[in-house]
Amino acid sequence: MSEDVIVRRGMGLSARLLLLTLLAVMAAEILIFLPSVANFREKWLMDRLEAAQIVALAAEDSPTGELSPMLQNDILNAARVRAVAIKRDIRRLIAQDKMPTRISAVYDLRDASTFALIRDAVLVYFHGPDESIRVIGQPEFGNAQFVEIVVDEAPLRSAMITFGLNILALSIVISLFAAGLVYLALNWLLVQPMMRMVRSMEDYATSPEDTSRIIAPSKRTDEIGFAERELAKMQGELSQALTQKNRLASLGLAVSKINHDLRNMLANAQLISDRFALVDDPTVQRFAPKLINALDRAVHLCTSTLKFGKAEEAAPQRTTFDLRPLVEEIADQLGLPASGPSALGHGGVGWSVDIESDIFVHADREQLYRVLSNLVRNAAQVVSGLSDDARRELEGRVDVSAEIGPGQDATGASATGVLIHIRDTGPGFPLKAREHLFEAFQGSARKGGTGLGLAIADELVRVHGGRIRLCEEDTAMIGSDGVSINGQTRGAHFEVFLPERTALEDETGGSEPSL
Numbered sequence: 369m370s371e372d373v374i375v376r377r378g379m380g381l382s383a384r385l386l387l388l389t390l391l392a393v394m395a396a397e398i399l400i401f402l403p404s405v406a407n408f409r410e411k412w413l414m415d416r417l418e419a420a421q422i423v424a425l426a427a428e429d430s431p432t433g434e435l436s437p438m439l440q441n442d443i444l445n446a447a448r449v450r451a452v453a454i455k456r457d458i459r460r461l462i463a464q465d466k467m468p469t470r471i472s473a474v475y476d477l478r479d480a481s482t483f484a485l486i487r488d489a490v491l492v493y494f495h496g497p498d499e500s501i502r503v504i505g506q507p508e509f510g511n512a513q514f515v516e517i518v519v520d521e522a523p524l525r526s527a528m529i530t531f532g533l534n535i536l537a538l539s540i541v542i543s544l545f546a547a548g549l550v551y552l553a554l555n556w557l558l559v560q561p562m563m564r565m566v567r568s569m570e571d572y573a574t575s576p577e578d579t580s581r582i583i584a585p586s587k588r589t590d591e592i593g594f595a596e597r598e599l600a601k602m603q604g605e606l607s608q609a610l611t612q613k614n615r616l617a618s619l620g621l622a623v624s625k626i627n628h629d630l631r632n633m634l635a636n637a638q639l640i641s642d643r644f645a646l647v648d649d650p651t652v653q654r655f656a657p658k659l660i661n662a663l664d665r666a667v668h669l670c671t672s673t674l675k676f677g678k679a680e681e682a683a684p685q686r687t688t689f690d691l692r693p694l695v696e697e698i699a700d701q702l703g704l705p706a707s708g709p710s711a712l713g714h715g716g717v718g719w720s721v722d723i724e725s726d727i728f729v730h731a732d733r734e735q736l737y738r739v740l741s742n743l744v745r746n747a748a749q750v751v752s753g754l755s756d757d758a759r760r761e762l763e764g765r766v767d768v769s770a771e772i773g774p775g776q777d778a779t780g781a782s783a784t785g786v787l788i789h790i791r792d793t794g795p796g797f798p799l800k801a802r803e804h805l806f807e808a809f810q811g812s813a814r815k816g817g818t819g820l821g822l823a824i825a826d827e828l829v830r831v832h833g834g835r836i837r838l839c840e841e842d843t844a845m846i847g848s849d850g851v852s853i854n855g856q857t858r859g860a861h862f863e864v865f866l867p868e869r870t871a872l873e874d875e876t877g878g879s880e881p882s883l
Contacts, residue, residue, distance in 0.1 A: 385554050389547035397539035401532070403482070406489040408531050412524055413477060417505040419447035420517045424454040424462045441465065450500065451518040456511065464518075468500035471518065477505040478514065489528070497522050561592045565599055572603055577614070579607050662701060665734065684732035684832055691786065692723040694733065695768050698741050702748060704766070717751045718765025727770050729786050729866055735828045736866075739836075740788070742821035743862050744768065747792035750860070754794065762859070767791045775865035778830045785834065785867035792859040796844025805838060825864075834866040 423444070444450070444465045451464035472495070475488060499521045507515050568583035575581060582603045585596040644656035699705075704719040729736065744766060751764035758764075769789045777783045806826040829836045842861040 385559070386547055386551045389550045390543050393543040393546045394539065397535075397543065401535050401539070402486050402490070404535060405528060405532060406482070406485040409489040409492060409524065409528060410477065410480075410485055412527060413475070413503050413519075414505060416447060416449055416517055416519055417477075417503065417515050418508050420449055420452040420462075421454070421507050421512070421515050423447060423452050424512070424515065427462045448523060449517045449519045453516040454507075455513045455516070459516075467518065468520075470500070471502050472499040472521070474502045475504070477503065492521065492525050492528055493532075495521055495525060497525070558592065561586070561588075561596070565596060568599070576603075576607055577610050579604070582607065658700065665737075684735055684828075686730055686732055686832075688728050688730045689733055690725065691727050691729050691770055691788070692721065692725055694737060695721055695723060695740060695744075698737065698744055701741070702745055704744075704748065716756070716759055716764065717748045718763070719748075720765065720767045722767065722769035724770075727772065727786060730868065731832050731866055735832070739825045739828050739864065740768075740790070742825045743790045743864070746821055747790060747794065747860065750794040751792055758795075762793045762795070765793050772868075775863075775867075776835050777865070777867050778833050778835055783865075783867040785865055788864040788866070790862045790864070791842070794859045797838065797860050802838070802840075806836075829864055829866070832866055834864065836862065836864050839863050 444452070444463055449465075450467060452462045454460055454462055480488075500518060501521050502516065502518050504514050504516050507513075565583065568581075572578075572581045572583070583596060583600050585600045586593055588596070644659065647653070647656070699719060699721070704717060747766045751759065751762075751766060754762065754764055767789075769791075771787050771789075772785070773787055774782060774784055775787055777785075806822050826836050839861040844859060
């Protein structure tokens, strides 16, 4: 038997609420019962004392100062007491019947506390049926100091049992009535809405991708309404995430197939490119090594990118190298011209490099090549995509510079390292693209783009312990209508920070920090 079936066959929330309400009301009735029964006992005894005082007054008004035996017996039976005594100046026995052999307890009602009255009332239920007690009380009238009686406890015990049973019956009726009202109220306000949410979650769990199964929140403004809205929000986000996950899974399968075929094509291209080295043409000899390097880099990337169905970047193999030749190599691969203020490359893109020859970085050269290549390629594509008039108006160009200075590493801590700046004078960055800038398939600013370039660059920089960011203070922001929001057009400015080589890296051979 499944756990779910066991839970469903147990006591439900409604039944538990009803039971707990009954117990709570019964507990409250018990707290009321104790002072009630104490008050009943005190009143019963006070009635006996008032009757005894009447007996004393009758005796004092008689000519002899005493009652006849027959009248005395009748009055004592009517008052239901065994003996009566009163004290004015001296204590005087007014009347007595056949006295009990033993007085089990003496109670003085003149200065009894509430706790003492409750305690004595409860003890009555545990006394024997043939016990007698002596009671002292304050007279209700006259100038006597106190009235004292001896009374059998059996009538008191019998009256208190009857009173207790009546209270119990009344308590049960009140408990059932109150519990029913509380049950109906809680069932309407809490249980039914909660069961609605539970049914919605069960229905949603059968097919999370189906957005029609998302709960429709009510218009309640209390905690239940808040919970319904949060549940609907969570279900909506989960459905969207599952849809995207399925899309990415399908895309990953397609990429795996493409990767397999692409590696074969690149291997054939490698074989062909190797023959270029045998050609004596100077132009061929100039470009053949670059073509071979590009193919080798592509084959290596295809071989190491996909592992076990997901993209995994290899750990960086750090070396120390000059940064400027790497940037110039990227420009050469992308068809950008030699650095100069008026140099124009493929697509009419201007290009300049402002990096001193003494700036070295400690990083994986191939991975840093991919980072800067993605950033420079994106900038060049944005500028080359402009019309001739717009490119002339914006002076479309890409500038790369570097410096050594302070920055923030992958953990957000301050550090010293190399700051690489990639700037373009394109139209700017759309607001929508900024919200998911470094997320795959969401951060593209170009129509038809996937946003993978920035996501890959961000991942590679982070495994180096560095950080990549869009410098918003130096980047134009444009709205959906294509109009600049900040009133200026300064293109985009990305900053890549790579921390300098640490003592720990020197000891471990350059292993990357754990992120």
